[in-house]
Amino acid sequence: MRLPPGTSGLPLVGETLSFIGDIFTFIEKRTAAHGHVFRSHILGTPTVFISGPQVVEKWLDETLIQREGAFPAPIQELFGGPGILPLMDGAAHHARKKIVLAGFSREALATYLPVLQGLIEALLAKWAAQGPAKVLDDLKLLAIRGICTNVLGAGEAEIAQLVADYQFVFRAFTALPIKLPGTPFKKGLQARDQILATYRRFVEEHQKAPGSDGLSRILAAAAPDGTRITPAQAALELHHVVLAGYIVYAELAATLQQLAQTPALRQQAAAEVRAQSPRGPITPAQLRQMPFLLQMVNEIKRTTPNVPVSFGRARIAFELSGYDIPAGWNVMMAVVEHNFDGIFTEPRKFDPDRFSLERAEEKRHPHAFAPQGAGAMEGHKCAGYDYSTVFMQVFAVALLRDFEWELPPQDLSLRYSLIPPEQKSGLLVQLRKR
Numbered sequence: 001m002r003l004p005p006g007t008s009g010l011p012l013v014g015e016t017l018s019f020i021g022d023i024f025t026f027i028e029k030r031t032a033a034h035g036h037v038f039r040s041h042i043l044g045t046p047t048v049f050i051s052g053p054q055v056v057e058k059w060l061d062e063t064l065i066q067r068e069g070a071f072p073a074p075i076q077e078l079f080g081g082p083g084i085l086p087l088m089d090g091a092a093h094h095a096r097k098k099i100v101l102a103g104f105s106r107e108a109l110a111t112y113l114p115v116l117q118g119l120i121e122a123l124l125a126k127w128a129a130q131g132p133a134k135v136l137d138d139l140k141l142l143a144i145r146g147i148c149t150n151v152l153g154a155g156e157a158e159i160a161q162l163v164a165d166y167q168f169v170f171r172a173f174t175a176l177p178i179k180l181p182g183t184p185f186k187k188g189l190q191a192r193d194q195i196l197a198t199y200r201r202f203v204e205e206h207q208k209a210p211g212s213d214g215l216s217r218i219l220a221a222a223a224p225d226g227t228r229i230t231p232a233q234a235a236l237e238l239h240h241v242v243l244a245g246y247i248v249y250a251e252l253a254a255t256l257q258q259l260a261q262t263p264a265l266r267q268q269a270a271a272e273v274r275a276q277s278p279r280g281p282i283t284p285a286q287l288r289q290m291p292f293l294l295q296m297v298n299e300i301k302r303t304t305p306n307v308p309v310s311f312g313r314a315r316i317a318f319e320l321s322g323y324d325i326p327a328g329w330n331v332m333m334a335v336v337e338h339n340f341d342g343i344f345t346e347p348r349k350f351d352p353d354r355f356s357l358e359r360a361e362e363k364r365h366p367h368a369f370a371p372q373g374a375g376a377m378e379g380h381k382c383a384g385y386d387y388s389t390v391f392m393q394v395f396a397v398a399l400l401r402d403f404e405w406e407l408p409p410q411d412l413s414l415r416y417s418l419i420p421p422e423q424k425s426g427l428l429v430q431l432r433k434r
Ligand code: HEM
Pocket: 085, 086, 087, 097, 100, 104, 240, 241, 242, 244, 245, 246, 247, 248, 251, 306, 307, 309, 310, 311, 335, 371, 372, 373, 374, 379, 380, 381, 382, 383, 384, 385, 387, 388
């Protein structure tokens, strides 16, 4: 057997402690030392980490890699069990994905856009009326408000309750998985139960009186064999979708930061906004007319550390890049490292022009650019890919239309112990209406 390079760490715990302490640096250091395929032992399971377009191509082969059983047990529990998209395989996954994607179709996104614009403009007006302030917490609220309004049609009181419950779930993700009364993990599980009960109630109400929000679309959609999603399945998917929707805040923070720090970027993006969408409702057609805006959003997605890994498990023993991967080992795609692969020119440099028509670096390989998972949308690629793009585009347009802002001196380095990593300063911003 030729196992990938790396180490199994200490008996029993393996390398779990350094992994949990900072997943991003853990992967970056070992990729630099060992290359695109390395092994470790974390959370009780021998694990291989992979990155790079060629390696990921093979990882996407469903006969080699399954999703079932790929989440560490505590994470699966916080998501509510095994019955969610990232842990499903084959026809069952295909059918569920088609149904969930009905909530994020092009037509659905067009109806979400005005709601997002309203939420964003209200927040920017609030910032402009105050002095310099830390904005990360507001961005978190904005992201969760966006997804809860768009998908659930939730009102302010319901959103406030969900936000309160999710605080416990987020805390539990980075806590030791001890289920004694009063521990952060136990509190996270209790909050999860409350959230799922809320979603089952939302499903019942939507079944009685459907609207045009994401949940109504998901409940109305049928799988290829004509079956529909059950209320319990819908509640689980909603829980995943809201957790995923929340992390868009890290991309919004990076948008604010990149535009403030790079005058040339701001000028070019602002010129496009002035030409295509100077005022009034921001429309999908306008967004399509702003290619530089999309280049910028793509480069922010590529360079902003957010979700560190996609999970998989070796269905059978197989060979990868000359190494033997034993059956049953976890095989994780290191998403952040993957997007810094040498297939890109100067991969660590922030350079939106790499996505221009002339350079089109993302086309150097079908899996070169995969900030939200690799492969096809009907596969395991992120269901919120276009939703997050639109959210970031509308945020940037609203900022560039009417505001000037600067970042007073502060520590902008990222705290990598958090997922997603956050600016240590809380992102202090001074925003003014132009
Ligand atoms: C920019 C923020 C986001 C990032 C970085 C991100 C990243 C990811 C990654 C890495 C995966 C795993 C792909 C794989 O297993 O191969 C994923 C899956 C998924 N994401 Fe996202 N995501 C984001 C936002 C969203 C949003 C806003 C939603 C919902 C609206 C969402 C819903 C999902 C779903 C449902 C899956 C599972 C897809 C499947 O297994 O078929 N994500 N995402």
